[in-house]
Amino acid sequence: QAGVSRSVAVVTAYLMKTEGLGWEEAYAAVRTAKPDAEVNPGFQGQLKLYETMGCTVDSSSALYKRYRLQMLTERYPELQDLPREVFAVDPTSICQTPNTEVLYRCRKCRRALFRSSSILSHTEGSGPTAFAHKRGTNMAQLCGDGREKCTSYFTEPVQWMEPALLGVMEGQLLCPKCTSKLGSFSWRGEQCSCGRWVTPAFQIHKSRVDEVRTLPVGNFQTAKT
Ligand SMILES: [Zn+2]
Ligand SMILES: [Zn+2]
Known part of the structure; x- marks a missing residue:
């Protein structure tokens, strides 16, 4: 289950980065292709953060910290x-x-x-x-x-x-x-x-x-x- 959730999160993050989508749009796109795809609330939080940070992970940013x-x-x-x-x-x-x-x-x-x-x-x-x-x-x-x-x-x-x-x-x-x-x-x-x-x-x-x-x-x- 965790593995499925993680791979869905990775694909969602990939779409955000390459297609310039917000996390909800990207997640919706993934679920259109694969209706049983699901990410747990922890990954959802990380995807939101990823979006807020402009699809880059800057470990020195205040948001990340x-x-x-x-x-x-x-x-x-x-x-x-x-x-x-x-x-x-x-x-x-x-x-x-x-x-x-x-x-x-x-x-x-x-x-x-x-x-x-x-x-x-x-x-x-x-x-x-x-x-x-x-x-x-x-x-x-x-x-x-x-x-x-x-x-x-x-x-x-x-x-x-x-x-x-x-x-x-x-x-x-x-x-x-x-x-x-x-x-x-x-x-x-x-x-x-x-x-x-x-x-x-x-x-x-x-x-x-x-x-x-x-x-x-x-x-x-x-x-x-
Ligand atoms: Zn204050
Ligand atoms: Zn002192």
């Missing part, structure tokens, strides 16, 4: 260890941060905590889904609009968080150097100040960190909104 975390959360109570790839590399162990990235440091002790690529942005407001399934979703909408109302950064887990995350459902996130409180996490999810539920949630209060831009003066800078 959030999806992977959500899949992990569903299995969490049985998980003893978290897969290594879930954690972002600790910024203190990277010699050079890419120019386009902003580094966030503990406001108190200046310890580097995470990079802008670790921020998993969400759309403002409330709703059951973590990301829009509509075709042609405006990426700017996903990344920009919520900033002013959100008082926290929601990030992917970073390596220094690991000891705090294992074996518990929720807790505080403390600076690994000076132990001042930075935020909190919950595998069940937390609500952002904008009203949006984020599951799972790893949130760092904006007031506890400073942005450090690594760009030389005069170069292109990302507009701050």
Whole structure:
């Protein structure tokens, strides 16, 4: 059964990529040719994600990271260890941060905590889904609009968080150097100040960190909104 479901999902994904179809259209086309073809809800979720990502799998995209975390959360109570790839590399162990990235440091002790690529942005407001399934979703909408109302950064887990995350459902996130409180996490999810539920949630209060831009003066800078 799982094998059938997987092969149907592969054919559906192939049609999406080659014919430029949305996942529902592609799935309908497969079922027209083979009426008993069926994909389970897990594969349907993956096909929707594939469509949202424009039929490419970019493992560094926020959508992919959030999806992977959500899949992990569903299995969490049985998980003893978290897969290594879930954690972002600790910024203190990277010699050079890419120019386009902003580094966030503990406001108190200046310890580097995470990079802008670790921020998993969400759309403002409330709703059951973590990301829009509509075709042609405006990426700017996903990344920009919520900033002013959100008082926290929601990030992917970073390596220094690991000891705090294992074996518990929720807790505080403390600076690994000076132990001042930075935020909190919950595998069940937390609500952002904008009203949006984020599951799972790893949130760092904006007031506890400073942005450090690594760009030389005069170069292109990302507009701050
Ligand atoms: Zn928010
Ligand atoms: Zn600190």
